[in-house]
Amino acid sequence: MICHFRNYQKLNYLNKIKIGVFLLLMIGAGTLSAQTIIRGKIVDAQDGEPLIGANVRIENTEVGTVTDWDGVFRLETELNPPLTLILSYVGYENMKVNYAQNDPPLNIAMNSQSINLGSVVIKSERLTEKQKTAPLTVESLDLNAIKETASTNFYDGLGALKGVDLTAASLGFKIINTRGFNSTSPVRSLQIIDGVDNQAPGLNFSLGNFLGSSELDVRKVDIIVGASSAYYGPNAFNGVISMETKDPFFHHGLSAYVKGGERNMLETAVRWGHVLRNDQGDAWMAYKMNFSFLRADDWEAENYNPVFDTEAGVGNPGGYDAVNIYGDEYYPGNDLTTAPPWRFVGMGIWHRRGYKETDLVDYDTKNIKGNVALHFRTNPDAEYLSPEIIVSSSLGNGTTVYQGDNRFSLRNILFLQNRLEFKKKDKYFLRAYMTIDDAGDSFDPYFTALRLQEQAKDETTWSADYTNYYRSNYAKKPVELGYPELQIDVDESGNIITSFDRDAAQMWLDANQDLLKEWHQNAQTAANQPSPVNNGSKAFYEPGTDRFREVFQRIISRKSNSTEKGTRFYDKSALYHLHGEYKFEPTFLKSWTVGGNARQYRPDSDGTIFYDSAGVTLTNFEFGIYSGLDNKWGNREQWTTTLTMRLDKNENFNWLFSPAASVVYQPKDNTYLRLSFSSAIRNPTLSDQFLDFNVGRAILSGNLHGVDSLISLDSFDEYRKTLETDKLSYFSIDPIQPESVKTVEAGVRTSLWNKWYLDAGYYYSIYNDFIGYKIGLKGTFDAQTGLTDELQAYRYSANSTNQVTTQGASIGLNYYLNDVLALRGNYSWNKLNKAFEDDPIIPAFNTPEHKFNLGVSGRKMKIPSLDLKNHQLGFNINYKWIEGFLFEGSPQFTGIVPTYDLLDVQINWNFINLNTTIKIGASNVLNNQKFQTYGGPRIGRLGYITILYGN
Template sequence: MLLIQYMKLSLCFATLVCVLFCGTLCAQVTLKGKILDGTNGDELIGASVLAKGTTTGTVTDIDGSWELTVTGLPTILQFSYIGYSPMEVEVTSLDQDLNIRLGDNAITTDVIEVKGQRISDKQRQAALTVETLDAIAIKETPAANFYDGLGSLKDVDLTAASLGFKIVNTRGFNSTNPVRSLQIIDGVDNQSPGLNFSLGNFLGASELDVNRVNLVVGASSAFYGPNAFNGVIAIETKDPFLQKGLSAQIKVAERNLIEGGFRWADALKNKDGNEWFAYKLNAFGFRADDWVADNYDQVFDTEVPATNPGGFDAVNRYGDEASSSTDFGFLRTRPGLGHIFRGGFNEIDLVDYDSQNLKFGAAFHFRLQPEKTLESTELLLTSNYSTGTTVYQGDNRFSLRDIQFFQHRVELRKRDNFFLRAYVTHEDAGNSYDPYFTAIKLQEAAKSDGAWAGDYSAYWQSVVTPQIRNLEGWPSCFPGDCTLAEQDALQRDFLAMPQNAVLLQEFHNDARQAASLERGINSQDEFVVGTDRFNRAFDSITSTLANEGGTRFFDRSALYHLHGEKKFDNVWTPNEDSRLEVTVGANGRLFTPDSRGTLLLDTMGRNIDTWEVGAYGGGTLHLNNRYKVSASLRADKNQNFNLLFSPAASFVFTPNPSTTARVSFSSAIRNPTLNDQYLFYNVGRAILLGNIDGVSGLTTVESVRDFSNSGNSDDLVFFDVDPIQPEQVRTLEVGYRSTVFEKLYLDATYYYSFYQDFIGFNLGVDLGFVNSQITSAQAYRVAANATDRVTTQGFSLGANYYFARYFSLNGNYSWNTLNTATDDPIIPAFNTPEHKYNVGLSGRDVPFSLLGDAVSEFGFSIAYKWVDGFIFEGSPQFTGFIESYGLLDAQVNFEIPKINTVIKIGASNILDNQVFQVYGGPQIGRLAYLSATYNWKRK
């Protein structure tokens, strides 16, 4: 309230100043207009307008409009936009038409993918593949929101683990914990401090405040730092100095989805009429019934089929996993018992599917030299808060419930010159828990696996076996008139008879029911979903910390970051068409994990705070406006690892304004995450173990199986795991971009990547012995590096064709493959379709007169995406084959000028194909939506 009152007083003061100094201000003139593409009439966002010979200037708004106050007429205005010929116009009258069309040699841009030159200097220096979704494309994407719209871009894999958790990956090694991609918002790392990766847009920006999203594809550590490994998702929000006013949106959709948000931005002027302070306030809310993970097929590549009468291990049923204590094999004394499985619990009974997300943000911008407008040094203070409930999939499926994130930033910057940025991110896991382990705990609370198997077996021997032996057709030669081999064969054949198979299933159902009841000490009836007794046990387990007997996480980790960068233009100018630009920078970061031992090894006073620092420098030499040579080098040092270097170099040839050819070498490093270093987490069948110090004395899983069959200890194979090391990648890339016949835009890229010390995991067993007899066995999954070099390669092609002034036909194709075939036990988890493509048709600002002046024009887009089938490798529970699928999205939007509102109607997956995008996740169906977005621009 104090801030709002201050703003009101400041506005009143500014108005009073205007009145008192009317004699000065009346000599000023306010000019207005638009800047358009000279070829197709598209509005250009962010184009520059400058009063020649002064520092007075502005940039265009989302619709290409601009407004500038000058000291008087006549004056000369300079109009410019990257990739277009600049223009100077002398303004002599207020009635002069100032709708400017910049040069006809402009590079054609796409509605959905903004190519070529609409990228930042840093990205152009990297000479990598860059895909962009700008404000216009966000409005016109047929996806339900801007983040989903990234999935239509070339080289992008977008997967949904739930409605609230979407993951963007590029160039392979797609994962539901995307540690090889970096997501930043206005230069601030959006990662979770404890998990060390971004949770998609769950913690991100409100769509109303997103100006554009630049997706840098490929290794790019040189300027972005560690973890910019396979790509960078750089989200840029709107500047309150440049984009003022009120925006509000409401959206309703299937699955009871409702979301809404608002953005308010304004600026205050000083006594000289210069804007010195601007602020923006954002709020966003979302809730929906999440997609349900209900895949009850048997876990991929397991030996026991779904037809087994004693049960099987289902994908989204937890607690029914295989166990040696429940495998009775073939017993003559218990015919038909075989391998039995506990009933487990379905995920739908353990997970909160009421997906919610709330985000609030505030930013305050101060111009320290207001008279210089855009050239002024600025001080920025920002704060963001987000909270919500969703389902996250990693090694298990996790219910993130009431999770909270706090992010605060202070930054001093001068556009395209320097910045000094400091920020901190805090998180609180809230009431988040592990449903998989919750199922196991619920079963253990009723009866141990051993006791349950014993009760099941006892019932079978006392009740079922006599009934089986009395069935008609039971082999008459039993017990002594035939050999054991003959008995085995006859018994198997008898049980396999169709009528007996049905009876066998009934017998198992009866035995399962008997084993579920209380019997003996430390035993009680199983918990029945939906009962008060179940709910009390469930609440108790999920509210108790994991290291205290429950399944709830504790995570109040934090990340502190400091980053500075300086650019030097025209360091060397051999001639008027050539120049050398240099950029240098450095950063430092501190992680302060706090999981109280529920996730990490931060118990008994152990301090696992971790710091890392880095420095970089690079230059770009522009030669005769046709050649550009860039080189850079970055050095990074993590507290626990050696100093590493990330070099990069590129050559770009521009024979004419519409064609670019490029070749580049880039590199990146990925420091092991906190989980890779310090994880200690029991997921039931194994303990997931970080590996900062190395692990010794493990036994291979295969040799333990051999030993169990042979009893020969010589079959056991022991091994050690070296301490984890950073992962490194080197990439060679060539590309070509061109506009053909003024209407067809082409963009082609080929890359080849080399991975060293690829981070994955080893599986092993720690055995306990007494007198050469195994007395205990604990399975571990240990973070480890591959010993072999891993290589990948890929190719992508994008094309956009513009016709009939309003329409665009676009498409792209990507091919990615893992070359490496090795016996290395490290599982690479490439998780990427070899082939995928997108095709689409869109129309923008199409004239529409059926409703008179109410709606003067409309836009539409329709897009089809096809993804090739592939193996998705997650944890053993969540590894399996993703079938090929196709998705059709469509939307139509139209503006109602009288109320400044855009109506958008559309649907993603309009044909309602039920598809898995990640194994173990839900089937994703149609999501039809209707939204209304109000925009009032404050001048």
């Protein structure tokens, strides 16, 4: 065993004054505790890694605690030193350590046992006290789990956690969601890295880990499942993805890896951390530098099935609207199905030739991430208990495909984040950061397809050319080939009688589908040529030709505003955030936390996304304050209660209150029962407030001030049949308001028979004021003819008036066969209790009702005929099953995601003496190509090999 002790040096005069004033204030407030506080850190004697969940107990008492993720512990007792501490940890030799009065923090290194255990006691296996007593469902990946994940990377590995939905819209863009109402624009989930919001300021949501942290620098990931605004602030609506990076004081030296695989994937990363010490040998500064690079051929979106609930299917002679072809959408002017069947025979519905996404999108995914951080200890003598100043800067850049209302090609997007923080662990922090993004050369492929068509021929001219060709060449053909004619007779009274054999007509149409397809194809070919009546029209721009490339580059290089009329985004938005928190420790409570934060958004899109053109400057300011009480009580302090209250104010909306309360009961060691009430609010995003985005067929608009006199789509359909304007009905939309959710949750965490670990929970949620969309028309009409003079479709952000409830349950079970092998499984059930079919506002649930994971893993396995001390083998296998569900996005991207399953496998060989690990594996190893989001690509196998040096 190794145990290091070091005496404090004498405090300087200034420090004495500070502490004296502090003590006087504390005594005057009556909150100074007379308890003995023992602090320390426990690490592995071999590699210096912190031991998570090691037990620390005062000899001959029941007073104890466990170490946290950093191997750090804090133990309070009313007993006076000297005291003897008993230390224990699974697979390590027990230790006794003496503690005297005023000893400095303990630095303890434990030796692993030299024999294999017949069974494994899992009291604290990878779980901190904070996790076990957490009032909400918390899923985690620790440092070992990150290294051992069977997926291609740690972020994909989050999808194997209980209750977590991971959706791949492309190779570079992954979405994490929990408990329903999923979206490819994850505005209802909050992603933070070291407490810093990782959202893109203009989009108001995170782009997965595309602009996040290098895998080499991630120490752990916690997913807090469900409503969490009281704990994490606005927008922690469905949950929080909290990443914590490695502290260079504890994780220093060189780490690097190179990863290669299928789809021409190449990923490299390097991390360097270093500690500087003063003349007394105290670490006073540490720094780290990170760099990572990824390139790969992205998955291509090639779904050419008809869009969900379309007017025409695959067999329609005039074509149909395919999911990943843009510009072929249904157009009312190309629909003659309501005409009498003896007129326009065979025309029905016809579609314009569109452009495949593969003709428009750059699938060469690239991602560069860099980070530099400086850490300064203001009191080096106190080591990890010292206050700390952190200065860091992070940069992300790359090219990928993002899916929202449309599919978007993000090219050379840039993300810059600077952070300044002053903190003391578990006591206080003051954090300031700013985030700036730059959309680079990003553009909208859907809108680009429409622009390409407009450059050749406007919709009205194209439709007229199509119709004229068809009628000129084929109007009389059907009758000549046996199609029934309208029969007109006169009865004895002179009345005209008409008759038509509809059955015979339908039989003829069914029997001549190939002929009709030929006619429609000829009509489309003619309409795609320059118009005979419009000298300004041009032929269809054929992909792959020079004339296509020329006009395509011209369109995507111009901004998508009313001046330049291109499809490129201009987004140089920014956010500025300030957050402070202080934790008191009065005698009558375990802790009392107070805090507050303020944020300002500064969107800048030059009219390409928001209505900030013509000199209009947009800003949005919000702030919040919160307070939380945490206490333990009972004979054995087996009860833990928390109460948190939070108030938030956005400049454009009223005050919002999001309380939370919980109780956790520990009836026996390692069994925790929890009951909680939590709530969350979500302020409307910048898009919900300020959006002004023309996507061709409609203008997507924010709704900060309300909307009057929109024409309903149903009434417009009735008007089209008669051109009678009195058929039109109008409606208004109230200004957008925040949405809210309240959740009650119950659960249990326990160890069983020294080999099992169980975590199960149930929740019930109530949602109000869902933010969704309403679609309507604005237009003017000729008073004489009733025809439209102008007509424009709008989609406005709006709130639902209905209340929705959801419920769900999850269970996770781990079985530890021995100190090497472990089995695991989890199951999740999520249910939307009632859907309001007549309410267009409620967002889609977009979540499978049933899903489960099964896995088996081995670590530090002995390799026959090799020295165990220098070679270790590990593996991880995970099987995931996802039930099919209806994914509701935009009209273009709504449809069924079929049931699918995935098998991820990896095996790793650790060369301990070389500090190197080789890892070989594959996500979706059986190449089960399935959609994970409707409108996205089929995701197949991605095999890889990784060589990792360092920790």
